Amino acid sequence: MSDLTLLLIRLAFLAVLWFFVIAAVGVIRTDLFGSRTTAAVPARKAPKAVKPPAKSKKGEPRQMVVTGGPLQGTTITLSETPITIGRANDATLVVSDDYASSRHARLFPQDGQWIVEDLGSTNGTYLDRSKVTRPTPVPLGVPIRIGKTVIELRK
Amino acid sequence: MSTPSVEPVLLPAKRRVAQLAMLAFAVVIIMGAYANVGLAIDKQIPSGMLTYGLGLGGFMLAAYLVLAKFAPWADPLILPLVTLVNGLGLVMIYRLEAAKMGGASATNQLVWTGVGVVLFSVTLIVLRDHRALQRLTYTAGAVGLLLLVSPLIPFLGKEINGARIWIGVGGATLQPAEFAKLALVVFFAGYLVAKRDVLALAGRRLLFIDLPRARDLGPVLITWGFSLGVLVLQKDLGSSLLIFGTFIAMLYIATQRTSWVLIGILLFVGGAILAGMLFSHVQDRFTVYLNPEDPALYDKVGGSFQLLQGLFGMGQGGVIGTGLGQGHPEQIPLAFSDFIFPATGEELGLTGLMALLMIYALIVERGLRTSIAARDPFSKLLAGGLSFILAWQVFIIVGGVTNLIPLTGLVTPFMSQGGSALLANWILIALLVRMSDAARKPPPQAIQDEGMTQVFQR
Secondary structure: OOHHHHHHHHHHHHHHHHHHHHHHHHHHHHHHHOOHHHHHHHHHHOOOOOOOHHHHOOOOOOEEEEEEOOOOOOEEEOOOOOEEEEOOOOOOEEOOOOOOOOOOEEEEEEOOEEEEEEOOOOOOEEEOOEEOOOOEEOOOOOOEEEOOEEEEEEO | OOOHHHOOOOOOOOOHHHHHHHHHHHHHHHHHHHHHHHHHHHOOOOOHHHHHHHHHHHHHHHHHHHHHHHOOOOOOOHHHHHHHHHHHHHHHHHHHHHOOOOOOOHHHHHHHHHHHHHHHHHHHHHOOOHHHHHHHHHHHHHHHHHHHHHHHOOOOEEEEOOEEEEEEEOOEEEOHHHHHHHHHHHHHHHHHHHHHHHHHHOOEEEOOEEEOOHHHHHHHHHHHHHHHHHHHHOOOHHHHHHHHHHHHHHHHHHHOOHHHHHHHHHHHHHHHHHHHHHOHHHHHHHHHHHOOOOHHHHHOOOOOHHHHHHHHHHHHHOOOOOOOOOOOHHHOOOOOOOOHHHHHHHHHHHHHHHHHHHHHHHHHHHHHHHHHHOOOHHHHHHHHHHHHHHHHHHHHHHHHHOOOOOOOOOOOOOOOOOHHHHHHHHHHHHHHHHHHHHHHOOOOOOOOOOOOOOOOOO
């Protein structure tokens, strides 16, 4: 085994090691900019999930972001299922907050819009500044306050 | 966006194919590394390449299958990244064994890796919902403390290489502190979830810093006293720094108060200086740290010989290293355990070490990402704490061997030879995988389309 071959092997090994790192970062990329493979996922699931006609509408929210409170930074991707918020362990978003009720509020999609509904909480749910008394549609980027937690719908 | 109608719903993908491909890639890199070692030392492909490579590949395939069955939404990168680090450790130990270094045994390490994968699988299968751990908060705390002090029990504890951190059961020895750190992180997470409000809100403001009330300092002082006790009684600088640092970091995550970090740093520095003045073994570490080049220290038993050998090795490696199997890492004492990082640095050079650190950084990033995505406060703290303890451990040992901070005896996670650390770290990874599965899983599907009653499955 000549020295030249060993040198080439050494360089190749380091290159491959770095290529692994870059490949790993490539996989992470999807976390930040969305997955390029998602196009295939709904196609496979197409027989099961019936897409609502409003899907193609622009301006429809895609994720719910917690912008304030102890859970700040949490993001939940919106699908067609309702989201419950409260202190109960079976809530989609579990807030540990003395000002929140066990089953505090619910967000659900209807005709391409997301509706927020207060589930009889003690301290109330606020959409922007006004208290939610009946199911109310949530516009994009308007804060919903539940105890100390603030959430927002985003595209 | 010319045809908005085909725009898909952005579902978090499972990325199983990507995971399997990355896993295969990692195993291929490790087999290549074995071949490289053999070609450089014996001028032929070693017989170990297939045994070790396929052994590692088999273990990881098993881990992958368990993960795909029991945590299908888990992060796709954690397992491949850990595989690569674990495999590189195996290669380095194999290489040191080939250089006739006493104590290095790649076969042992491979067996421990197998046991680690078994524990990883058992954790994933048994622990279906990690929030069950929250109910064990105080149990975990008690178990952690008990494990930590167990080496001090007469007849059970053993002193090896100047640190009393081992317990011997029959002929086998175990480092209970490695498992204690997991239990303690669970305890800190559960405790801080319950107490974070009082720690975060009460207090008064003084010069840009929110100072906590004096009576809320209790938990910090107790942990501080405890970690100093470990430092003094067990002569274990590494674990002491590891546990206290992790507690402070988790306190910061829970309360978002900088004052806790400042208080923690001041307490630890104060304690370390005090211990340095009172106890000779701490003082020795400081002298070695400050003047490693002193010839008197270099020749002294327990002096700076080991540290300098490591630094010489890394210097010999330079930017691209001497190549696997072509350096002399066997001249660094304990190159297969505490000093595996400089040994790798000699053979892979700065380029290889940077790649290695990047891989550790990516593992930690995946853990912190899990923490951000988690949907309940306990998971957030637990994932944050577990990722931090991994990062902190890498920092302490890499900082130690590069003489950035005083050297403390800690293992390099997944690389150093030694069963206890490997097993504990595999359990840690299983917990992270379990939490990333819970965090990435889409909200449960409703059974009815839209009705008064909603059915949840958790």
